[in-house]
Amino acid sequence: MKANPSKQYDDMAELYALKNESSLHNALYERPATKAIMPDIKGKKVFDAGCGTGNLTEWLVAQGADVIACDISDEMVKYTKKRLGDRAQVRVADLGKPLDFIKDNSIDVIVSSLVLHYIRNWLNVFTEFSRILKKNGYVVFSTHHPHADWHWFNKPNYFKKELYSESWIINGKPYPVSFYHRTLASMFAIFRKTGFFVDILLEPLPIKEAKEKDPEIYERLLTNPHFIFFRMIKNPS
Numbered sequence: 001m002k003a004n005p006s007k008q009y010d011d012m013a014e015l016y017a018l019k020n021e022s023s024l025h026n027a028l029y030e031r032p033a034t035k036a037i038m039p040d041i042k043g044k045k046v047f048d049a050g051c052g053t054g055n056l057t058e059w060l061v062a063q064g065a066d067v068i069a070c071d072i073s074d075e076m077v078k079y080t081k082k083r084l085g086d087r088a089q090v091r092v093a094d095l096g097k098p099l100d101f102i103k104d105n106s107i108d109v110i111v112s113s114l115v116l117h118y119i120r121n122w123l124n125v126f127t128e129f130s131r132i133l134k135k136n137g138y139v140v141f142s143t144h145h146p147h148a149d150w151h152w153f154n155k156p157n158y159f160k161k162e163l164y165s166e167s168w169i170i171n172g173k174p175y176p177v178s179f180y181h182r183t184l185a186s187m188f189a190i191f192r193k194t195g196f197f198v199d200i201l202l203e204p205l206p207i208k209e210a211k212e213k214d215p216e217i218y219e220r221l222l223t224n225p226h227f228i229f230f231r232m233i234k235n236p237s
């Protein structure tokens, strides 16, 4: 079995677009952490890899970045295009394939929020990220914390790379979602092989406002890892 993120996100795009704006996990936990480790992006060329419905894309533009964004889901891209108009270049593209629309050594910062766990082969992805980034360029990305997933799914073997599947209930309707679990060590092996140095590794806590929104989830996130964040530099000199 393989993950099929374009279908998954096409099917739930409308509901996801609404949920993503204000949900605790996105608005009060993931986005604040991603923004906290973002290098200076004013006037920089930024690639939003897996932009979804474009909330972060819009923020990048508002910070003065020159943004290219892509997503594998047609429906998600429609939302980002509608939101951004001509303020960013937005297109459908699969990060698991060559990024032919981006030139070598042309990007200052790549941002990828909660996307890479849908992709099986990270060697291809980080090889492409390395090709398109300028020397000393940054990758900032978040993904599922591997220990959290393994614990939550109650799997017998942490060390096995495998597809985990679940259902997200949105407005009472189930949406099947599958993604790849991999170990932290296997992530670092790819970073090393493709010439990336990890500058910041973040296991964040939710921001205070999350307590009002949902005290139970807030408490869980204060005591359990959930997402993990990396800031990496290409071939630092």
Ligand SMILES: C[S@@+](CC[C@H](N)C(=O)[O-])C[C@H]1O[C@@H](n2cnc3c(N)ncnc32)[C@H](O)[C@@H]1O
Residues within 6 Å of the ligand: 005, 006, 009, 020, 049, 050, 051, 052, 053, 054, 055, 056, 070, 071, 072, 073, 076, 093, 094, 095, 096, 112, 113, 114, 115, 118, 119
């Ligand atoms: C959880 S959403 C996050 C969206 C956005 N980055 C955010 O934080 O709001 C995951 C997104 O990754 C996209 N995605 C998954 N696999 C992808 C791939 N191989 N190439 C491009 N986008 C992908 C999905 O279509 C979906 O929009």
